[in-house]
Amino acid sequence: MLASILSLLGFMLATFALGSQAEEPDVAELYAPCAACHGVSAEGDLALRAPRLNHLRPVYILAQLDKFQRGLRGGADATPAAQQMAASTALLPPAERLPDLAIYISELESSVSESTLASGDAIAGGRTFMRLCGACHGANAGGNVALNAPRLAGADDWYLLDQLHAFREGQRGRHREDRTGRQMRNMAAMLDNEQALQDVIAYIRSQAE
Ligand code: HEC
Ligand code: HEC
Structure with missing residues (x-):
């Protein structure tokens, strides 16, 4: 008797699980509207300035x-x-599906985008990076989760430049509640000039993802 109740319960759970899966859109479908700008593999699209x-x-x-x-x-x-x-x-999908979407994106694969900046000096940039950036982003620009500092290795060079300019010019990291953005804004302000930006990016781009 008990065994047959348990197997009935098992059957009901299995069909319920199938039913709810059929109703929820697949995570690939959740990403589809993002692909229009970021690309099918989240590889980025320079023409739209949508990053990898x-x-x-x-x-x-x-x-x-x-x-x-x-x-x-x-x-x-x-x-x-x-x-x-x-x-x-x-x-974006409802909040409860966002973690699935984020994991899906991080598991997509593509190679590093082509360089668009020509005048950076990776050796000079490496010195600057060790002095000002490595403590948070890691010596190899791999990022540091505990400090909320993202991986920079693997990013598009044009996007890194856009973001450093945005931080310096108060277009990112300005909001009162954007604590980590404000932190980064102060750091970007310490780079002396355009050449220093390009050098530091050349160093980041020399690091394996
Ligand atoms: C209309 C084009 C467009 C669409 C559609 C779009 N994005 Fe973006 N996304 C951008 C652009 C442009 C940026 C760069 C913003 C900047 O320069 O600050 C960006 C930036 C981002 C970033 C920040 C990356 C970083 O390194 O900080 C994330 C994460 C992101 N998009 C995720 C998504 C997701 C998930 C979707 C789908 C719901 C999506 N995007 C749809 C254009 C788009
Ligand atoms: C005090 C820690 C800290 C230091 C030092 C630091 N950063 Fe950051 N950086 C962060 C954090 C935190 C973020 C994420 C900001 C956010 O949440 O919007 C960030 C974001 C960035 C981004 C944006 C990446 C993206 O995908 O959007 C770039 C580019 C960047 N940092 C470059 C640098 C460079 C270059 C230096 C050295 C001049 C540097 N950072 C020094 C903490 C730091």
Whole structure:
């Protein structure tokens, strides 16, 4: 008797699980609207200034999506690219599916995008990086989860430059509640000039993902 009740229960649970799976969109479907800008493998698209995403950890992807949704990033003072991403959060699934989406993105694969900057000196940039950046982003630019500092190795060079400019010019990291953004804004301000930006990016790009 008990055995047959248990097997009936097992059957019911199995069919319930199948039913609920059929109703929930697959995670690949959740990513489909993002692919229009970021590419099918989240490899990035320079023409749209939509960066590569698949080198990032899920925790950082989630943190940034939250900032875009809450207007901490991509608000009125931000760059047109950041405002476009803030508007694109309308395409996100409900909050409970966001972790799945972030993991899916981080597991996509593509190679590092082609270089678009020619004048950086990776050796000079490496010295600057060790002095000002490595403590948070790691000596090899691999990132540090405990400090909320993202992986930079593997990022598009044009995107790194865009973001350093945005931090320096107060278009990112300005919001009162954007604690980690403000931290990074102070660091970007310490780079002396355009050459120093390009040098530091040349160093980041010389590091394996
Ligand atoms: C209309 C084009 C567009 C669409 C659609 C779009 N994005 Fe973006 N996304 C961008 C742009 C442009 C940026 C760069 C913003 C900046 O420069 O600050 C960006 C930035 C991001 C970032 C920040 C990356 C980083 O290194 O900080 C994440 C994460 C992201 N997008 C995820 C998504 C997800 C998930 C979706 C699907 C719901 C999506 N995007 C849809 C254009 C788009
Ligand atoms: C005190 C720790 C700290 C230091 C030092 C630091 N960063 Fe950051 N950096 C962060 C954090 C935290 C973020 C994430 C900001 C956010 O949440 O919006 C970040 C973000 C960035 C981003 C944006 C990446 C992306 O995918 O959007 C770039 C580029 C960057 N840092 C470059 C640098 C460079 C270059 C230096 C050295 C001049 C540096 N950082 C020094 C903590 C730091």
